[in-house]
Amino acid sequence: MGCFLIQIFVPFxxxxxxxxxxxxxxxxxxxSSGHDETANQQDWVEGVYIFDLESTSSLQVQLTWAIREFNRSVLGFDDPTINAALAADGLDAQDGAPADLIRSYFDEETAGPGTxxxxxxxxxxxxxxVEEALQSGFGSVSSITTDYVSTYTEASITTDCSVDPSTxxxxxxxxxNNAFEPPICFTTTATVQLSHSSFNLIPNPELDLERAxxxxxxxxTKVTTNFELTAQPGHKATFAINPPAYATIDDVDSNGTKVAYAGPPSxxxxxxxxxxxxxxxxxxxIDQPISMTLAHRDSVQTPTVVIDPNEKALDIKLTLDVSDESSATLDFVVALHYLDNQTLEDWGLSMVAAGDHAEVPVITSDGIxxxxHNGLVDLSGVADQFPIGSIADGISSAIEGMDPIQMNQMYWVSDSVSD
Structure with a gap:
């Protein structure tokens, strides 16, 4: 409840x-109600939010708010005497406290001594x-600071702000002559710990999300990441999301636009x-889910992998040893260099929580x-794709007098000529 002490001398x-x-x-x-761009709300706030994705676990946020009107009840402007004065000035129940009014009472205690x-x-x-909006759309806020600033910039236009009632x-x-101008402005800096689920890799205890x-x-690989943005009643907000230093935004949903930066690298x-x-x-x-697809930011230091279409994907070696007529042996060794997206799909291999959230053109041996090691793929699923039983049967039937060859299960080795 507001406790401002004023006397009304003029009722109009x-x-x-x-x-x-x-x-x-x-x-x-x-x-003048004609100056109020939020006729049905007590808040009139415009904000620019800049999100820097530092990694898959951390988001740095810097935002600036320009406040031209704010909920008058939470600021203590709900005393009957104050309300009568505001009504005499032409404000109704849907009107908040204009910026000029806030400045005029800036140093007044909102609810009595000590408040x-x-x-x-x-x-x-x-x-x-701000903290509530970040936690609902991104993750837990580990640090946050807010303070007044003297300017507000949006779309390259800078507006002067003030908390000085004398000017x-x-x-x-x-x-x-506008009670909403100049605005009162804030900047907030926050660190948000992101949820692993935002990045759509299969969760498991072995996962080092950032490395993977x-x-x-x-x-x-291109991976789609999802967040949720919020605009409160009476608010207009612009959200800019910058990818990590190793990534670029390849695509955004229909509500967003892409913005180019020169870099280097761009x-x-x-x-x-x-x-x-x-x-x-x-x-x-307004709660608006958004999605963006991240891809690798190609650079001289770390170029994006490009596979020559003529480069072999698999190197298969079959060695039949019949030197011992009583016990012939067959070695079947596969050296895997890479798997393309069609092979991954045919073999049912996926490293993301939902297949439509990623595009994996190729996975190299290093990638496998x-x-x-990050628990994203079961290697037995790869080994099971090779029809070793059919291979053994074919060789057995091709050599007259040979008993059926019994093949062991395939297993992984560190050297393709081992064992």
Missing amino acids: ASAAGMTTCTVNSETCDDY PTVGQKLKIEVNNA DSLSEGASE YQGLLVMG FWAGLWSMDNRAAPIGGSS RLAY
């Missing part, structure tokens, strides 16, 4: 600015709202915009080792 809106500010010995611009001031309370509310009105030198993810991308980022300023009375947040 003043031509010299908002009465609610004047009685607190401050000067505001005139309030946060309006400026402190606004900062707390912004910090909590914000037209009579004090401001450029326009980088290795698969180097081999040309890469693509993703951009999404959400506008919930027209939310109706009682409206809810990586996948095996």
Whole structure:
């Protein structure tokens, strides 16, 4: 409950600015509902969110908010006397506290002695709202800091911001008679610990997600990653997501756009915009699932794997030893160099939680080792694809007088000439 102590001398809106500010010995611009771009909401907030994917486990977030109007109840502007003053200034129940009003009471305590001031309370509310949005859409927030800033930049346009009540009105030198201008701005920096499920590799105790993810991308794999963005009622938000240093964004969903960066090496980022300023009375947040497909960022230091179509994928050696007529032996050795996507599909091998979330053009022998040691593939599934029984039967029938050859199960060796 607000505890501001004011006396109302003029029951109607003043031509010299908002009465609610004047009685607190401050000067505001005139309030006009025509300036309010969130007519049905108490919040009017525009924000730019920049997400830097550092790795598969960590996301660095830097965002800036420009606040032109904010929920007046949480800032203490809900005292009956205050409400009467605001009504006299032309505000109704759907109107929040304009930026000029917030500045005029910036250092006033919101609920009596010892409680946060309006400026402190606004900062707390912004910090909590950002943390909640990040946790609902990305993962657990391990650190977060919020503070006031003097500028807000969106689409290369920079807007001046202010918390100074002595310079914000037209009579004090401001450029326009608008109680919502200039905005009050914040920047928030946060670190988010990401959920492994966002990256769609098969979860298991052996998985080193970052190493496996980088290795698969180097081999040309493209993996789709999913997050969820949120825009609260009265908010307009722009979200930019930058991939890790070893990746580029190959594709985004239909709601997003790709943005090119020169590097070096060059890469693509993703951009999404959400506008919930027209939310109706009682409206809810917009929760928008997004997806982006990450690919390897090709560089001189770490080039993306390219397989020559003429290069052999398998090297098969059959050795039949009949020197001992009573006990002929047959060695069947396969040296595996790579498997292409068609072979992987035919053999039913997948390293992702859902097949439609990844495109694996090829997996090299290094990749197979990586996948095996990270619990992404069962090597017995590869060995089972070779019809050793049929091979043995064919050789037995081709050599007159030879008894049927009994083959052991295939097993993996570190040297193709071993055993």
